[in-house]
Amino acid sequence: MAELTYREAVAAGIAQEMARDERVVFLGEDIGAAGGVFKATVGLFERFGPRRVRDTPISEQAIIGAAMGAAMTGLRPIAEIMFSDFFGVCWDMIANEIAKTRYMTNGQISLPLVIRTANGAGSRFGAQHSQSVENWAMAIPGLKVVAPSTPADVKALIAAAVRDPDPVIVFEHKSLYAVKGEVPDGETVDTLGSAKVLHPGKDCTIAALALMVPRALEAAARLQSEHGISCEVIDLRSLVPLDTRTLLASVEKTARLYTVEENPRLCGWGAEIASIVAEEGFWNLDAPICRITTPHIPLPAADRLEDATIPSVDRIVETVRRTMD
Amino acid sequence: MAELTYREAVAAGIAQEMARDERVVFLGEDIGAAGGVFKATVGLFERFGPRRVRDTPISEQAIIGAAMGAAMTGLRPIAEIMFSDFFGVCWDMIANEIAKTRYMTNGQISLPLVIRTANGAGSRFGAQHSQSVENWAMAIPGLKVVAPSTPADVKALIAAAVRDPDPVIVFEHKSLYAVKGEVPDGETVDTLGSAKVLHPGKDCTIAALALMVPRALEAAARLQSEHGISCEVIDLRSLVPLDTRTLLASVEKTARLYTVEENPRLCGWGAEIASIVAEEGFWNLDAPICRITTPHIPLPAADRLEDATIPSVDRIVETVRRTMD
Amino acid sequence: MNLRERRKRRDAASAYSTPQEATENDSMTALDQPRPLSAADDDIGREKRLRMFRLLLELRLTEKRAYDLFLQNLVKGTSHLSLGQEAVAAGFALGMRRDDYTFCTYRGHAHTLARGAPMSGVLGELMGRECGVTAGKGGSMHLTSVEHGAMGSYAIVGAHLPVACGAAWSAQYRGTDQVTACFFGDGTTNIGAFHEALNFAAVWKLPVVFVCENNLYMEYTPIGTVTAVEHPAADRAAAYGLARTIVDGNDADAVFRTASAAFARARAGQGPALIEAMTYRHSGHSRADPAQYRPKGELDEWLKRDPIKIYRERLVSLGFPEVDLGAIEADTERRVNEATEAAKASPPPPLTLIEKDLWADGGVAWRN
């Protein structure tokens, strides 16, 4: 076990896969010599050279298109989109081309590729550099979607994404890059589509993702110690495939569901989770399903405003406490 | 009252507003001399001339950007994106720029503009020309979203959209363009954010949108006559603002909710509606909330496959009957 | 096994067929036996010229048949014919190797056929039948036959240009000398993806040849009214450090020569090309379009330069016997008839296809 930061674990995951498979190539803006604007790809250029780690122009459509064309002809590209907000400038390539091609061609074309991107708030970057857009990706049939919350997970889920035969979007959280955690030594590969129960509990289930996971865990600890409420915290980790079994089993036990999500309220992943449980877990529910979300607004930039906008530990504690009365 | 087709009603709505307000301008691909690829803008070029009805290059970013720049400097543009699928190529302009600008500038900039687009399936156009992407728009804070189901509604909601001081996306349904209906004579202007109960009922609520509305109505008629089930059919008409009052009041009465939606399953508007009711209408519910959706797949093109993929009258009848047992 | 070995093994085991081979294996090849026709033995040669003629006819007759089937209400969705533009598809395809890649648009029937995809697969796709190249899942705008190097038809303007870059990058990376051809219309030159792809290809020196089929119209709007330069592709080549190249897109031989030169440069690692082929579509933009926006007489002028007509005249003037040409015509007609019957006889796709092949595991599940 080594202690790595989340950003180091990203680089370690990519390096592990590039070392294993010559077909894995990596492209994006400033990822090479500069090591990425979040320094999450430091060392890859030095180790694998400019043939496999390629700096691109500011041309997100070309980046994603190139990854797609390369994937359909035998490579296993990893493309970086610097901020997930920039999915806007290449959304056609992601949502209309990559997601649909296997289906439309009746399986003739496979697209084993990964799109990595920095997602989420906390850096006071304002509304166009702080979005959580995992719900954009979840809404598109044909994309697999993961959003790891720890260094160990991000490394091993990137590895799983690279090995997966389908397109996978990996949402890395900006505010987690500096977080440290134990990462097992040697090769690690996770499984897409498996949630993790990080904190067992019996009074309610809290489903969270990415940066919301540590917050949900902290809230659970406080709810336990301050209010005697026992929360089961699930790190969904993967939105597609979605581990509905773990989720439904937990709600069967706790009879109450909270979702904690960073994307804006309407049509977020929390709505999907809530709807699934409102249909399939309905008879197990003892109370309304409660979504704790960022309000349906763009993100303000000032530190004070940003902090008050995305779900905080306080807000989780407060909401659960109030509604569990 | 005149009987108009939905496509004629679109042109009538635009014409009404252009005649009223010189600031209203209209731009898009092949909308002018050609009258639009769906013939929904026939006559406007002849009536208002090339200064106000402008054909553009195939440059969706420029179309939407131009609408935005014009709106912030005193005009009230209507932009056409030929197929809603093409939102992919201008998603940054829609989701990152237009939606966020008023908020980010602390109200300094207003964007009174309308984006009209042909949405939905039924034409055997395949996965890139048949999507229902109203959920993409609903997920973005800062966009108002309407999807009319009748000629009268489309005319008067377009008028309301043009007069609204905020950006409004109008989803017209391809498969409704040929449908006829009574449209009141003279100036008509509707209200954004008001749902309509089109068929009162007591056993369950069916919330539908656009092409799914006539299907829900037909299903309700059959459920009544064949199975004695009384359905209340709500045409949501507007996703943002959302008329949650009408919705929650209906569920309070019927105790059961079905949503019928054309967008793919995950994170569709049905999930949002279901979640709202699972939270705020929970204690009124007698049964699981059931979403009837297109499966989470791209749309196949062949007529036989397409018809079997999007929700049909049969599927609605079948689902309601089975779950109401 | 490294990439180079993998590639060798794949090439050895390859089941790719090519348009050339498809033609050669055809029952009528007897007609193509060498004859002493010195005038035709120039850089192109008599064998290729006959192949070209056969291919041009095949494209023409298959699309005319598609139009007939549409009139019979057997084509359910839209369709975009390239009647009149066949020389571009044929001229480029004949310059390609069986392992090269083609990317085209919704107006892709000809390009897909030209790489060797079966006529019945194309007609069947238009009709929504199981025998269609994607069994009806893609539809007329998404014809794809990977087996023949036809890597897809793309229905959103401009999208495939970056994808073509990727295929070319892959060939460059794998160290093959495969080239990629990417076809698109004049209207496509005004969308952002065009610009990104051209710059990207130039900077990475990718083996990709971009081909703008300038048929004077983007849908219903004359291209000149929405474009800042006269030649929407050629006048922009310099913006990517590329040579300005315009070719008569109705002259299959001229197209073939231009294509061959560009492919040779690309194969040799000398980077991309951007070629503007001037041509004209005889029919409307799509089946819904009667093309009334065209000035009177424009079509007639272009019909005088019908690529099939001028190619046939050239062959005759080069001394190819009428009887041979007539036999190719009759044979192609017969093959199109057979393909039509096969497509008509094919059932609609089974409903089980709906829930297949979203993922590589063959299924569509998004949950456990």
Added chain:
Amino acid sequence: MNLRERRKRRDAASAYSTPQEATENDSMTALDQPRPLSAADDDIGREKRLRMFRLLLELRLTEKRAYDLFLQNLVKGTSHLSLGQEAVAAGFALGMRRDDYTFCTYRGHAHTLARGAPMSGVLGELMGRECGVTAGKGGSMHLTSVEHGAMGSYAIVGAHLPVACGAAWSAQYRGTDQVTACFFGDGTTNIGAFHEALNFAAVWKLPVVFVCENNLYMEYTPIGTVTAVEHPAADRAAAYGLARTIVDGNDADAVFRTASAAFARARAGQGPALIEAMTYRHSGHSRADPAQYRPKGELDEWLKRDPIKIYRERLVSLGFPEVDLGAIEADTERRVNEATEAAKASPPPPLTLIEKDLWADGGVAWRN
């Protein structure tokens, strides 16, 4: 009331202030009284030259202060300084009329100030204070002051070019002769929106001037390594039927002359321009960047051509008295200090702002 009347009324009632006026109304204008300096009385003239010097200093000192505040941990988010590029912002702004429109990028402090936005509003925005130009909602990358014609800073590369087209279209439609200036970097020339906007502006003959500030780098990557042509903007002008224009972006007078000519053409209905200004940023790309990718000595070379330094030297050589320049320097320093104090004294924005101004009704409600 038709549009023309509306416009007249608006113009009459206009509360716009301009950079020129801001300078003229300033306490130090006494210094700018005419003096008999014939050498400075060329096409630019002494009055404008002093304004220019004052403006250059204002941009420089405000941004240096922003950097100090960052070191004091008072700037919370990112920030992108344009130290070294001031002559572009100043030269263009001085060529603009108070009702003209400016669109710029995240590297937009200078452009926003140059149109007359208050220093305290810019510094306050960086610090997330209520006195910020958007009260902290936008942040450093979204400086906007509509009142001064600063129509926004755009943080997604390329996005504002199409928007600038729209503002220009609006002016054209309303029949005003307002012009729009749109600033962006060298790296921006490779994204799709650049291409779409340039073509669109050219076809519609819009009164918009596109200004590429070529500072040699897109973030950390040298622009030459990712662009197919040497001059990313100028070498592409022809692709839009525009003239190739390169200007020394460190010489404020040269910039002013080029800007004035382009604006005059645009105002006269002669359409858009694309100008490439060669310049250099002295600092890193953003506050996170130590700019270690720069070859040794490159910065030193450019510092020799520091726009403030060369402008001051020019004024001195033109005979402007040292004492006057010194006074302007002292005054600007004082004003920056005052603005700093004002920003520091400003409270953080009230939390109520979060739920304000998504919609024109002032609220954020998405439901009834």
